[in-house]
Amino acid sequence: MLNFESFNPTKVLFGKEQYSKLTREIKQFTAKNKILIAYGGGSIIRSGLLDKVKSELNDFEIVEFGGIEANPEYDTLMKAVELCRKEQIDFILAVGGGSVIDGIKFVAGAVNYNGEPWDVLIRKDGCVFRSAVAFGTILTLPATGSESNSGAVISNSRLQEKRTMGGPLFFPKFSILDPTLLSTVPPRQVANGIADAYMHTLEQYLTVPTTNYLQEYEAEAVLKTLIKIAPGVIKDPSDYDLAANLYYCANHALNGNLKNGVPTDWSTHMIGHELTALYGIDHARTLAIICPRLYEHTFDRKKEKLERYAKEVWNITGGNAAREAIEKTESFFQSLGIETRLSAYTQDYEKAPQIVKDRFIERNWNYLGENQLITPEDAYEIVRSCF
């Protein structure tokens, strides 16, 4: 087992009608009577969630910032930063999925940053967020685990870039997970959420054999649960118990626990982010495109762990189990209605391998994956095999 530090101070309020605790929670982090509520498109307005939340917050003056898009945009978020500065906001309530929550993590760090916050995202020397405005979340779409971790991914479509940020300052103070909200989420996003949670787990599990028995069983617990609930939750997102399992799985897939003491991969994500930056393909769908081909490309190195995954998660043994496990994984994504070939999303796919390769070289991302053996040339080959 590798040494690790594990820390997650976010309070999770899980279940039906936890909104009544909002005022109690927020008052722990601000003495002011004014907060910002941030959200994405109009779905939380149409579903009545925004009104419901506001009706619980009579003690506060509410400033609103809507319009945070999927793959939250730097330019959009900088408008929220300006609003926070103007209104002297010291608490933000993010209502939405991973994009809104990720976006608010960036906003929370940028508000008190002197200089151009993009410099922090590109890791320019000496540029870091040194403080963050306190924030809490109400999660609508279960997928990214952002409601219980301190990481975020921010897009800049002008530069066709997607960049990560994070650190201990960026844990939400609290997150409300209400599984009844799943029925307000578009079916496409429910499918994405399942795939995203599944892939987050694989990135921290499908590496090499380890002696981290508990971590391996725990990762398999998430995978088996997602496989078990997926057909039902796709069919009827208003089934409370199934929805609750999805919220809980997505949370556990990336609340930090699965990474404790284990080698992690994340190369599917690193390549996938480029496909979103290039083509605007949903994040989860980029993972479903890359993952099977990446596992094929790294088959010899991952074979032993694939065999364990085959046995424990898919109940497959035998000489071809590792290959079959990759097929099962791809079929699982397809069963969610997710296409696993790049050409299903764009006709402009031919340029992708070279662009991804060039970008990795430019950023000195010379070695990815749990063994640090995936080179920019490998990334080229992997993307090429995804057509």
Added chain:
Amino acid sequence: MLNFESFNPTKVLFGKEQYSKLTREIKQFTAKNKILIAYGGGSIIRSGLLDKVKSELNDFEIVEFGGIEANPEYDTLMKAVELCRKEQIDFILAVGGGSVIDGIKFVAGAVNYNGEPWDVLIRKDGCVFRSAVAFGTILTLPATGSESNSGAVISNSRLQEKRTMGGPLFFPKFSILDPTLLSTVPPRQVANGIADAYMHTLEQYLTVPTTNYLQEYEAEAVLKTLIKIAPGVIKDPSDYDLAANLYYCANHALNGNLKNGVPTDWSTHMIGHELTALYGIDHARTLAIICPRLYEHTFDRKKEKLERYAKEVWNITGGNAAREAIEKTESFFQSLGIETRLSAYTQDYEKAPQIVKDRFIERNWNYLGENQLITPEDAYEIVRSCF
């Protein structure tokens, strides 16, 4: 899934040689240059651990309090309370197992309490700890999970009482888990630690069938890991990877995660505590005595979950699986060298059923277990069947 709130702000520093981070961590919680180090018997002195820890703390004046016993005693702990008051301590480093850590939770609460702290433990009207001195821990014996939760059990042998306390104030600020320390733990305590972690998991799992699929798989993950590592870790506690799994299992068994959204039992603990209070039997051993008989006594209500436990954890199916799972559980405890009959520990066992029953009645503990169906009369029958 039941509604729940989940919160655990303890930072875990896991692995070899994490002591070098002690000063960094402690300085976040005190501006003073004086701290209390609290420990139990002499084993941390003999093993050299105390000297090693002190050598990392050159920035601080060290006040020591040793002699916190297994099942930490109210009278002993009150001496530590007095010492903290006299020395104006605002940070305590607990070095030891669950007893030392539990004891320091009580001390942390009692230092600034006006009145007799025992009143808090017996839940006398209006008596609560309203603040706590900050504390961190270095865990020697993995067992209770106390290093990552906010609960404690305090004994009062004058009254033959064992009482619980806890709450959000009582999370350690950090806990260092160093699996190399397992080889300094007496073999009897290693066995106890395995049994304790196993039983903590069962209390939160072996109840009724639920639709909490992820929680069930996660509980099974801990149980399967403990079964897998137990023979090796008993044989060679210096095997780092096996020891690391034990530390991680004991931590996960009671860091709060397994109870999220599920019904819990805890009746084996409630009865077991009385056997410790009466006879001084090791906590873990009281659980091994009570558990098999309690599951037999509540067999019809637990049968369905026992069948799942049989299948998923012990790979047993068939008409007799539930009974066999109880036998397997008892055999597992015995394989650790733990006797599972009360008469193996005391010849004075005949009085136990009546005393336990009377105490439960006296405290209005009229209904225990996940269904609230275990009455004081049931407790009498269960203890009677343990002879």
